[in-house]
Amino acid sequence: MEDLRSLRISAGQTQSRVAERVGVSPETVSGWERGKSYPSSSSRLPLASLLGIPAAQLAAALPAQEHQPGPAPQLSNALIDLREQAGLSRREAAELLGVGTVTIRNWESGHKRPAWPKVAQLAAVYDQDLLTVNDALPQPHEDTPLARLRKLAGLSAQQVADTLQVSGHTVRTWERGEQRPPVTVRFRYAAALSVPRRELEGAMADVEPPWDLAALRWRAGLTQHQVAEQLGTHRQLVSTWELGTHQPRRDTLVALADLYGVELRCVTDALAGQGRPAAELETDVVGDPTWWMPTVV
Numbered sequence: 147m148e149d150l151r152s153l154r155i156s157a158g159q160t161q162s163r164v165a166e167r168v169g170v171s172p173e174t175v176s177g178w179e180r181g182k183s184y185p186s187s188s189s190r191l192p193l194a195s196l197l198g199i200p201a202a203q204l205a206a207a208l209p210a211q212e213h214q215p216g217p218a219p220q221l222s223n224a225l226i227d228l229r230e231q232a233g234l235s236r237r238e239a240a241e242l243l244g245v246g247t248v249t250i251r252n253w254e255s256g257h258k259r260p261a262w263p264k265v266a267q268l269a270a271v272y273d274q275d276l277l278t279v280n281d282a283l284p285q286p287h288e289d290t291p292l293a294r295l296r297k298l299a300g301l302s303a304q305q306v307a308d309t310l311q312v313s314g315h316t317v318r319t320w321e322r323g324e325q326r327p328p329v330t331v332r333f334r335y336a337a338a339l340s341v342p343r344r345e346l347e348g349a350m351a352d353v354e355p356p357w358d359l360a361a362l363r364w365r366a367g368l369t370q371h372q373v374a375e376q377l378g379t380h381r382q383l384v385s386t387w388e389l390g391t392h393q394p395r396r397d398t399l400v401a402l403a404d405l406y407g408v409e410l411r412c413v414t415d416a417l418a419g420q421g422r423p424a425a426e427l428e429t430d431v432v433g434d435p436t437w438w439m440p441t442v443v
Contacts, residue, residue: 150207151179157197167196184208191227200281200315201227224282225254232272242271259283262361270389276360291349292321299339309338325364326350326407359402359416360388366406376405393417 148156154164154175161179165172168189177183185193185208194204201224229239229250236254240247243264252258260268260283269279296306296317303321304314310331319325327335327350336346363373363384370388374381377398386392394402394417403410 148207149179150204153197153199153204153207154179159196164193164196168192178208190224191231201278203281203315225279228268228272228274228279228282229254234271239271243267253283263358266358266360266388276364290321290323292346295339295341295346295349296321299341301338306335306338310334319364320350323350325367328367329407358388359413362402362406362408362412362416363388368405373402373405377401387417390417 154161161172161175165175168175168185169192170189174183178185190201190204194201197204199207205224229236232239234242236247236250240250243250244267245264249258253260265279265283266276268274269276272279293303296303302314303317307314307317310317312331316325320327332346333343336343339346363370368376370381370384373384377384383392387394399413399417400410403413406413
């Protein structure tokens with residue numbers, strides 16, 4: 147694991163440059179690197195951005211002795227930063243998200259991890275993208291089936307990433323089930339882990355968080371822009387589907403299922419989780435003899 151000094155050098159930054167961009171003195175930056183002090187909550191996000199790394203990676207690079215006790219505090223601090231950056235108190239955030247203040251505190255302290263629908267809501271309320279919010283959340287401690295296969299092969303996530311020519315972060319999102327490895331890399335992925343492809347596919351199937359539309363898209367390895375381009379529509383419309391403020395048209399449901407590589411039922415269930423009954427969605431699609439006809443989204 148690289149320390150803060152190594153990350154700064156890798157990013158081609160001097161202590162003076164970091165200090166200027168973050169708004170502190172060079173002595174303060176030196177103190178962070180030597181473990182004499184710890185970046186404040188208001189400094190961590192701009193520091194991570196300057197170094198070109200996720201907030202979680204920055205937190206992991208900070209000296210362990212400066213971390214406060216408790217479960218995954220270095221990750222929960224990043225979530226507090228996002229809330230404060232949005233100008234919200236815990237009570238205000240709780241009201242907007244429809245949860246209690248204790249729930250917000252549990253997410254921020256690392257005691258609990260929000261389900262996927264709530265992650266999407268957090269992103270909307272804090273005016274951040276899903277990846278930023280996800281990076282700020284505590285990471286699960288229990289190994290997933292994909293992570294176990296990797297460890298049985300005696301490999302680190304970064305070693306697998308180097309073999310597949312992707313980032314270590316990407317491999318970890320595959321292991322957590324937040325994205326699904328593209329079909330084009332699965333044969334090489336299985337070879338890297340020294341397992342048959344069907345065993346890799348089985349491990350992928352075992353990673354099943356509660357899906358919503360955003361999670362299905364992440365699992366397919368697509369951005370909102372890419373989905374919009376494939377469907378001939380706008381990214382903003384895709385975002386409204388994922389937030390549950392608008393519903394896709396009947397023919398679009400089928401197109402989304404094809405695009406995400408899942409059964410139609412998965413898409414209707416995801417939408418049902420956002421407020422519309424699955425039976426109603428299935429009736430719309432199956433009961434309409436013209437549902438398969440191509441129309442403008």
